[in-house]
Amino acid sequence: MTTIIEARDLSKTYGDVQALSHVTLSVEKGALFGLLGPNGSGKTTMIKMLTGQTRPTVGSATVLGVDVIRDPVGVRGLVGIIPEQETPPSFLTAIEYLEFVAAVRKITDIEKKADWWFDFLDFADKKNVLCKDLSRGTRQKLMFTQAFIHEPELALIDEPLINFDPIMQDLVKDYLAGYVKKGKTIFISTHILEVAEEICSGFAILHKGTLLHTGPVTGLTARGEHLPSFFLSLVRKDRHV
Amino acid sequence: MFDLFINMVKEEWRVHSTMFGSLSFALFPVMIFGIAFMGSFLIPLMRKTLPAGNLALIVHANYLMLGIMVGGFGLLGNEVMNRRFGQASLLAYSARSLPLSEKFIFSNFVVKDTVYYFFLWVLPFGFGYILASPFTGVSLAATLLLLLTLTLSFLFGLCGVFFLSAVYARSRPVLWLILLAIGMGVGGLATMSGTNPVLFFPPLLLNSAFTWTNLFISCAVLALLFGVAIVLFNPESVGSEKTYRNSFAPLLRRFSFLPNPPFATKDTLDLYRSGSLVGQTIFSFLLPLGVIWFFLALLGPFFPPHGLLFIFAITTGVIASTMYTWITMFDTFGPYACLPVAVSTLIGSKLTTFAILQVLPATFIAAVATLSGEVTYLVPAVVLGISVSFYAVSVMAWLCGLSPNVLVYDVKVLFVYLVLVGIVLVVFTSVAFADPYFALLSVILVIPTWLLVRKAKARWDAVDPAGF
Numbered sequence: 139m140t141t142i143i144e145a146r147d148l149s150k151t152y153g154d155v156q157a158l159s160h161v162t163l164s165v166e167k168g169a170l171f172g173l174l175g176p177n178g179s180g181k182t183t184m185i186k187m188l189t190g191q192t193r194p195t196v197g198s199a200t201v202l203g204v205d206v207i208r209d210p211v212g213v214r215g216l217v218g219i220i221p222e223q224e225t226p227p228s229f230l231t232a233i234e235y236l237e238f239v240a241a242v243r244k245i246t247d248i249e250k251k252a253d254w255w256f257d258f259l260d261f262a263d264k265k266n267v268l269c270k271d272l273s274r275g276t277r278q279k280l281m282f283t284q285a286f287i288h289e290p291e292l293a294l295i296d297e298p299l300i301n302f303d304p305i306m307q308d309l310v311k312d313y314l315a316g317y318v319k320k321g322k323t324i325f326i327s328t329h330i331l332e333v334a335e336e337i338c339s340g341f342a343i344l345h346k347g348t349l350l351h352t353g354p355v356t357g358l359t360a361r362g363e364h365l366p367s368f369f370l371s372l373v374r375k376d377r378h379v
Numbered sequence: 380m381f382d383l384f385i386n387m388v389k390e391e392w393r394v395h396s397t398m399f400g401s402l403s404f405a406l407f408p409v410m411i412f413g414i415a416f417m418g419s420f421l422i423p424l425m426r427k428t429l430p431a432g433n434l435a436l437i438v439h440a441n442y443l444m445l446g447i448m449v450g451g452f453g454l455l456g457n458e459v460m461n462r463r464f465g466q467a468s469l470l471a472y473s474a475r476s477l478p479l480s481e482k483f484i485f486s487n488f489v490v491k492d493t494v495y496y497f498f499l500w501v502l503p504f505g506f507g508y509i510l511a512s513p514f515t516g517v518s519l520a521a522t523l524l525l526l527l528t529l530t531l532s533f534l535f536g537l538c539g540v541f542f543l544s545a546v547y548a549r550s551r552p553v554l555w556l557i558l559l560a561i562g563m564g565v566g567g568l569a570t571m572s573g574t575n576p577v578l579f580f581p582p583l584l585l586n587s588a589f590t591w592t593n594l595f596i597s598c599a600v601l602a603l604l605f606g607v608a609i610v611l612f613n614p615e616s617v618g619s620e621k622t623y624r625n626s627f628a629p630l631l632r633r634f635s636f637l638p639n640p641p642f643a644t645k646d647t648l649d650l651y652r653s654g655s656l657v658g659q660t661i662f663s664f665l666l667p668l669g670v671i672w673f674f675l676a677l678l679g680p681f682f683p684p685h686g687l688l689f690i691f692a693i694t695t696g697v698i699a700s701t702m703y704t705w706i707t708m709f710d711t712f713g714p715y716a717c718l719p720v721a722v723s724t725l726i727g728s729k730l731t732t733f734a735i736l737q738v739l740p741a742t743f744i745a746a747v748a749t750l751s752g753e754v755t756y757l758v759p760a761v762v763l764g765i766s767v768s769f770y771a772v773s774v775m776a777w778l779c780g781l782s783p784n785v786l787v788y789d790v791k792v793l794f795v796y797l798v799l800v801g802i803v804l805v806v807f808t809s810v811a812f813a814d815p816y817f818a819l820l821s822v823i824l825v826i827p828t829w830l831l832v833r834k835a836k837a838r839w840d841a842v843d844p845a846g847f
Contacts, residue, residue, distance in 0.1 A: 214720070218717075220717065230649075237628055242719065242720060243719065268620070
């Protein structure tokens with residue numbers, strides 16, 4: 139198997155706050171990997187470091203063979219990213235934002251590709267609306283589109299389903315499952331455990347910036363365990379420690 | 380009302396202080412105080428060449444300008460919330476979650492801005508002047524009066540822009556009518572009285588001869604401007620959707636000769652659709668420069684021949700450099716973080732857009748040179764103004780990266796900015812005064828400008844991009 143993400147001893151401190159502490163993990167090609175953890179556990183920091191948005195205080199990482207510290211822009215050129223909070227630029231329309239992304243990423247045939255996504259995620263009626271006037275759900279659709287429109291080998295998504303209605307959640311879950319079947323890799327961060335159990339092949343649990351566990355979901359189910367109960371018992375135990 | 384106000388003040392403080400530490404920000408008013416205190420000792424020297432009335436004029440002009448700039452940056456009608464706060468979640472948005480009306484929140488926002496910037500800028504300056512008064516031979520009563528009239532000047536700038544921007548948000552034709560009426564009124568006053576209409580500016584009148592009537596008139600005009608502006612304030616209706624025909628691709632093709640065309644295209648659409656291009660040009664460029672022109676015109680006799688044009692060109696250059704803040708205020712690095720874009724690329728693209736915008740100051744200086752009958756010196760004046768503008772923006776980019784609006788309040792940043800820009804201003808003012816054509820030597824500023832831009836890109840690529 140080819141290793142797509144390799145993080146070694148990653149740590150990040152913000153002033154006195156230790157956001158991430160000596161995290162080592164790897165993700166193989168074709169995985170739908172879930173990074174799980176309660177609020178403030180360091181999931182977003184981990185994604186930011188893997189995509190070169192923030193530098194680790196200690197440690198190193200490669201993504202698709204590219205060093206995230208030496209070449210953060212190179213990493214972002216290869217992957218698709220959906221940040222947790224960022225929204226598209228206010229004064230571009232939805233279609234203009236996708237054209238902007240296409241111009242930056244040098245994607246060809248953007249109109250055709252954009253139209254497919256507008257239809258697929260059911261927001262074609264919003265293509266000429268200013269991004270600042272879009273609802274949260276529609277913005278999330280747009281951010282989802284910009285992350286996948288160039289069909290990256292790896293997509294890193296922070297809370298992929300958080301603003302979607304149940305119908306859209308179902309559609310997106312199916313899309314993600316189909317995407318990894320094509321040999322691509324997806325790394326998601328979430329605290330919705332049921333979703334992680336349903337779609338992920340592997341997972342890691344972070345708590346207070348420390349990696350508590352990493353392994354395949356099948357390993358759990360083979361032991362008759364469920365991800366939510368496993369997660370809760372592990373995190374609660376760590377809290378008492 | 381008071382709780383919301385207090386929390387907005389705290390919030391404003393934290394937005395600034397989190398960017399560069401509470402201490403650095405807290406030192407900002409201390410530095411203003413220091414400048415005023417030490418500057419006061421120069422008054423006896425300056426009086427030998429400038430009458431006291433003209434000194435008062437300069438200081439009042441500065442505070443009127445300050446009010447205009449604060450108002451111009453923050454209060455541009457419909458877009459105020461989005462433009463001021465971007466995607467940050469602040470109390471200005473609390474109408475969505477609290478039982479408070481948009482107008483109520485906006486009134487608090489305006490009062491907060493007034494009080495906040497009064498304590499940040501106006502009071503430290505006045506206090507420095509007051510404390511120095513025993514040593515400078517200026518009476519305490521005169522210093523207290525100056526503090527009052529400077530405050531009024533600042534508020535006239537703030538309220539004036541706030542009023543005009545509220546009108547602008549409602550109806551652009553009405554705004555133009557009001558500006559026309561003001562222009563005609565000022566022109567009529569000048570013709571009838573035969574003096575510069577600036578001398579009728581209420582705070583200046585009050586400063587030269589205090590009367591309760593004058594004070595009442597000043598306060599009444601301010602209250603009227605504030606009141607009308609708040610009544611006119613029209614928050615963009617929640618839920619409305621603005622649609623536009625796709626303009627990105629055609630513009631992208633048109634800008635293909637520029638470096639980083641997608642970013643120049645995006646910036647252009649941002650400026651146009653937010654109303655900022657027109658709004659900022661009026662409120663943060665033309666209006667301040669118009670005011671400066673009136674005030675500088677009074678000082679003409681104290682400059683060497685043609686000196687006024689070159690002082691004005693330099694001033695225009697410095698103000699034009701703040702156009703960099705127009706194009707960086709829309710986005711933090713956040714929206715680009717999911718794309719293969721480095722901070723240095725964004726700085727470069729913002730400077731490209733800035734370069735395009737320099738058509739405005741160049742045209743403006745050329746127009747002033749022509750209208751003032753000094754067309755002979757049009758080229759050196761334009762070269763001087765634009766060279767200063769590019770140099771000042773390179774200093775700004777080096778010191779502040781993509782956050783000039785916020786980092787300007789870091790005392791260390793402001794100090795270095797003032798020193799680096801101040802030295803150049805003094806040198807080239809002297810050079811232009813020596814011989815108008817020597818102003819052409821300012822093209823030499825291209826060297827430090829280029830070096831500073833290079834350093835800016837390396838510096839800001841090496842740190843994690845800042846957000847709120």
